[in-house]
Amino acid sequence: MATNHKSLLIDAKSARALEMNNLRLALVNTDHSASYERWVQADTRGFNSPERSADEARGMMDGVAYRRVTGVYDDSAADPATPVGTVSSWPGPLTVPGSRAVQAWAISSVTVSPTHRRRGIARAMLEAELRTAVASAVPLAMLTVSEATIYERFGFAPAAMAADLTIDTRRARWVGATPSGRVHFVERAQLRRDVDSLVNSWRVQSPGEILAWPRLWDLQLGLATDEPDSGKHLRAVRYDDENGQAQGFAIYKLKEDEQDYSRHTATLTYLLALTPDAYSALWQHMLELDLTATVKAPLRSVDEPLLWQVDNQRAIEQRHHDHLWLRILDVVGALSARSYAAPLDLTIAVTDDLDFAAGTYRVRNAVVEPVETATPDLTMPVNSLSALYLGGVSATTLRDAGRITEHTAGAAAAMDTAFRSPQTPWLSLWF
Numbered sequence: 001m002a003t004n005h006k007s008l009l010i011d012a013k014s015a016r017a018l019e020m021n022n023l024r025l026a027l028v029n030t031d032h033s034a035s036y037e038r039w040v041q042a043d044t045r046g047f048n049s050p051e052r053s054a055d056e057a058r059g060m061m062d063g064v065a066y067r068r069v070t071g072v073y074d075d076s077a078a079d080p081a082t083p084v085g086t087v088s089s090w091p092g093p094l095t096v097p098g099s100r101a102v103q104a105w106a107i108s109s110v111t112v113s114p115t116h117r118r119r120g121i122a123r124a125m126l127e128a129e130l131r132t133a134v135a136s137a138v139p140l141a142m143l144t145v146s147e148a149t150i151y152e153r154f155g156f157a158p159a160a161m162a163a164d165l166t167i168d169t170r171r172a173r174w175v176g177a178t179p180s181g182r183v184h185f186v187e188r189a190q191l192r193r194d195v196d197s198l199v200n201s202w203r204v205q206s207p208g209e210i211l212a213w214p215r216l217w218d219l220q221l222g223l224a225t226d227e228p229d230s231g232k233h234l235r236a237v238r239y240d241d242e243n244g245q246a247q248g249f250a251i252y253k254l255k256e257d258e259q260d261y262s263r264h265t266a267t268l269t270y271l272l273a274l275t276p277d278a279y280s281a282l283w284q285h286m287l288e289l290d291l292t293a294t295v296k297a298p299l300r301s302v303d304e305p306l307l308w309q310v311d312n313q314r315a316i317e318q319r320h321h322d323h324l325w326l327r328i329l330d331v332v333g334a335l336s337a338r339s340y341a342a343p344l345d346l347t348i349a350v351t352d353d354l355d356f357a358a359g360t361y362r363v364r365n366a367v368v369e370p371v372e373t374a375t376p377d378l379t380m381p382v383n384s385l386s387a388l389y390l391g392g393v394s395a396t397t398l399r400d401a402g403r404i405t406e407h408t409a410g411a412a413a414a415m416d417t418a419f420r421s422p423q424t425p426w427l428s429l430w431f
Ligand SMILES: CC(C)(COP(=O)(O)OP(=O)(O)OC[C@H]1O[C@@H](n2cnc3c(N)ncnc32)[C@H](O)[C@@H]1OP(=O)(O)O)[C@@H](O)C(=O)NCCC(=O)NCCS
Pocket: 046, 047, 109, 110, 111, 112, 113, 116, 117, 118, 119, 120, 121, 122, 123, 124, 144, 145, 146, 147, 149, 150, 153
């Protein structure tokens, strides 16, 4: 993960805009614990979470210190050391179709204090992030969102969806394969040692996945020292193939039903499988847990083989929702980073209110170049191109929704054939 993003200069245009309102945009020194701790508490407060103890704040500070951490300060406020706006960002690899990666500017921790809302602080921070990404030659930005209504105006669109599953295990009988490897219970600390290599093997072949940060796995496994009780209810299992090679794992917690001890609920917090056998064995383990009536599995793919491995798909309720939002900043850089499923030769006019990506581009397979033409095959806002980027959304659907204009008959269908990804894009975490 690149580190020079932390020392890039603050964006002058947003700094000026905020200064006009007597506000100050500043980078937070992540080595300076007093101001950094105030930033962490402001971020936490912004998401309506409880105030962090000194230990918890220290854990968060260590966990996100690799990020570029920015605050907006009101020096006239009663507590001027606590920022009224927070944002953090970092560049990292995003997997794109073709088992390739593109650098993407991840944006997180976007909060504005309720005392300062709707005065343009979030806009100043976000535009600053996008300009900083462009200045660093990063071709797209990405985020996961608390509310789906905020980011379209900045050029973002949902590009990978997720499904929250609720499985009635009494009605969903396993009819998939029973692989010859073994599922083992493992100590969480033991699994922590294997997690990075398992997850990274998976990440580089799964469009939509990003490189996670170390603290995420400490938290997933209940091993973060500042949250000592969080692991109590977690169970960890690992699947080893017939050669004893680890090929996947699942982390879950169980909650009993106080009225009926035979109706526990298992919440699957993470399941990763490098092989179809690992996938089958781990899901079979989950569905056949005794004393358990429900398995909840949030943030799964919208295209789970599991649906075809039970005798009753209706026993699996699915709630689909937008998850990974992308914003292309450099059309040539972004589109030439991925591979295409079919030959393509299209001219696409892109509109962009913030002007980063505006222009007309000829896309010939993965060769992308700006062109001068008054007759493009398709015209679309940068949001639509960003939605289509990973192949998780169809161009014909966006055309029918009025979000793409088709000037040449068949152009949207041709785009679909080429942009399609054999693996449905999916991001398995929040950031
Ligand atoms: C969402 C939040 C960051 C907005 O901050 P803000 O400084 O009030 O936003 P701004 O004044 O810069 O508004 C920028 C634009 O977004 C719009 N907007 C802001 N919050 C919005 C919301 N919750 N829903 C829809 N639109 C919103 C504004 O109307 C404005 O639109 P315009 O510029 O097109 O006229 C702030 O309300 C907040 O901290 N909320 C709680 C934490 C959160 O949800 N963060 C987002 C994490 S993904």
